[in-house]
Amino acid sequence: MSQESYTLKALANITGATLQGDPNRKIHGIASLAQAKSGELSFVADETYLSQLASSEATAVIIPADCANACHTDALVVPNAKLAFIKVAQLFHPVSSPSPGCHPTAVVGEHSTIHPSAYVGPHVVLGDHVTIGADVVLGPGTSVGDHVSIGAGSVFHSNVTVYPHCVIGERAVIHSGVVIGADGFGFTPNAAKHWVKVPQVGRVVIGHDVEIGANTTIDRGALDDTTLGDGVKIDNLVMIGHNVTVGQHTLICGCTGIAGSTAIGQHCTIGGASTINGHIRIADHVVLAGASGVMKSIAEAGAYGSAMLLQPIREWKKSLLRYWKLGDLFHRVRKLELSQGKQHDNDQ
């Protein structure tokens, strides 16, 4: 963390904000509304934050114009408080990169090209014919297979694995434990009903500005490639099957599983713990609520959900029993209708 402090005037310049209050007020750090102490800057994303603002000890806040009147502290008024706060956060918490070079414990294969500005950490293993771009950082214990290419500015945390022939774009952020390019899950039964492995000879090809969360796995394609478009963001413990394609700027939250050969559109938001069937297509701009199950293709943009109600355990068990008896209920209603129809006939 930086020990610097900035005046509100300086922060207003950096964020393009209109300053409301004392331009010479010193700010030495950032914090949430709940945790901020004197001398710290926080932010109000929208009106839902105003109740927290009331009791906050923050010295100043970044705030959108439509909330600024309610503000009792000094304020930096901006159109988008989150984006402005990000700029300030980067100021107080600059990303520090290790000095370039290969750690002496790293093992580098033959015919590999490492840009002189890149950092290859302790116990990293690079195969043959690997290409590492400018300013790349490879954290401890990362293992990179033959013929892999990693674009400029990408940061790999610790214990990442990339299998041979995969391609990672520029400015990727790959968190610890991620596995890119493991074999897709392809087996076919032989006459004895034993599973025979289908060779998985495609690659994983990842665009620019992609972030992948801890312990997520992205399988290589069977024949064609598994691809992630530019700007895709994936959370932790997500499973992307072989031959999946994810369109640009799609966001996939944690614990989601996407089965093989499915095509996800651009600008989608996939809620956490969703389950997406294989061999389907999901349109652009689809939003899935958390824990959604998707069995069929989704042809139209929009928001979808399928998660069930949580109930106290007795109610839940009764609900299951009722669900089980729904067929009966439909029959009973049909019977009532028929009987009433007859009644109706009798009446006439």
Next chain:
Amino acid sequence: MSQESYTLKALANITGATLQGDPNRKIHGIASLAQAKSGELSFVADETYLSQLASSEATAVIIPADCANACHTDALVVPNAKLAFIKVAQLFHPVSSPSPGCHPTAVVGEHSTIHPSAYVGPHVVLGDHVTIGADVVLGPGTSVGDHVSIGAGSVFHSNVTVYPHCVIGERAVIHSGVVIGADGFGFTPNAAKHWVKVPQVGRVVIGHDVEIGANTTIDRGALDDTTLGDGVKIDNLVMIGHNVTVGQHTLICGCTGIAGSTAIGQHCTIGGASTINGHIRIADHVVLAGASGVMKSIAEAGAYGSAMLLQPIREWKKSLLRYWKLGDLFHRVRKLELSQGKQHDNDQ
């Protein structure tokens, strides 16, 4: 495994049990009721184990008083058979710690303090300003970031990653592949609808006596910290989002996902594969059945569930169709009611 044997008398002393049978009987190992052979000790947790006891070859069992009459073998009678059995298990399977010291292949940064009784295994990487407490064991390939502190008696298995600035309490057990402190999943769209990363500058702060299962991930906070209270136990492949707080002595079973900024109470039991929404609160002493989905806060202690019925595939598809037509059914019943009301009016 120990090659020692103990008399039943000795085991009764150790467990505080009332001995029923031959005090000089020798016991040389422990086993389940199903697998136990002559000379081995097993246990009966409660009356549900009695059917297995009948056919067990165990020489003796640990058994609660209310089951002891049914016991045909020598027995150690105790109030809590599981706790007593744990004591005996520790006797026959003592945990062996490696000799203190840093393996020569470990890489240790500057200004780091490693207690002389700690063990730092092969290919471990410690950053700068790391503090490793007494009797800590760090397994092979573990990577610990700058400014991390690990409390006395903690055991890390292999290939664990801890990001910078995180704090681990005393006597933690961290299984292989765990990732502590990766960036939370925080992005906000810019004008072009590209995702801009929100810096994740909080920490993970873990109390004492916490166990974390294999390949689980615990994200660092965005601004505030992600925290796990004392005595929290987390199973494998669990995902804890940024700014989550988990209260003391809460148990979280495998494959569960908890989205960001949610507060879980103390002494909760979260069933496996549960999905918990972000920004909600779960009261103390809540029990969730397996595969529960929690969309809203839970204000009251108690047991809850939401998982659906498994059905043969045809029934399942019919159930989905009925569920789809529930709106219709409600309309049809309303119509019947109205019609009957009219009928009723006619009758009068």
Next chain:
Amino acid sequence: MSQESYTLKALANITGATLQGDPNRKIHGIASLAQAKSGELSFVADETYLSQLASSEATAVIIPADCANACHTDALVVPNAKLAFIKVAQLFHPVSSPSPGCHPTAVVGEHSTIHPSAYVGPHVVLGDHVTIGADVVLGPGTSVGDHVSIGAGSVFHSNVTVYPHCVIGERAVIHSGVVIGADGFGFTPNAAKHWVKVPQVGRVVIGHDVEIGANTTIDRGALDDTTLGDGVKIDNLVMIGHNVTVGQHTLICGCTGIAGSTAIGQHCTIGGASTINGHIRIADHVVLAGASGVMKSIAEAGAYGSAMLLQPIREWKKSLLRYWKLGDLFHRVRKLELSQGKQHDNDQ
């Protein structure tokens, strides 16, 4: 990838196919129907592929007899196109093994036996009394505990962890990040309602020809062993609890969780993201659809499912409300029935 090319005649010999077309046609690679270019061979698994075949640029295809008439390209006609295509794929993409030997950065404990034909990669750590069979490959950063045995021909990718005393059969394929033998999740509350760890002293015992996907975890047994039968195939991010047994030739798709002490039969197919309760039995030849939740034992072979419908968000919320009111609806229908019965009585 091999740079070889083969004549169709040669490929017909290798696959036992009936050749339809020019025997001297040269094939230099394989591809999917969609991506194949001139000179490449693809395959038609069944009639569902025929629409893609029409527009494919593949020079030739492997095709089953009942589809061969529809084929406009040269063709290798076989009974099972997938199995034949696997043979050809292995030809063009032979698996290359590293040269035998221990990398100088590997750390090997005492009393361990490594077959001279095995390869132990960079930064691998083997404990004491480890046995590594013929032709085994251990990828970078893999950690193998004391007394582990790994059968001939097994391939471990990077950063795998095997805890002490586990047994892996022959020809296993273990993908990166897999954790075998971590402690099962066994805790029991003491008088203070703190969780006391139950020692986990069983093993994981894995048969022959097993494949385990990236970041999957298989916990060791508490007292008895966790076992996977011969030919079991497990996908990524699967969680197998302690004392689970999986029968021979069962397939488990990604993101599935199986709680402790459950017995899965032989030749089952477990759909992705399924959740299986502990202490239950699943018969042989059971097929679970994706995202199935299994609370109780399944006694009969057959296909089962439980996943819910995805709906547009408004419909979904209405469905939840209707589900919530199902109890009411049952009451209303009962009331209608009673009232109609009375009506009926009145009529008579």
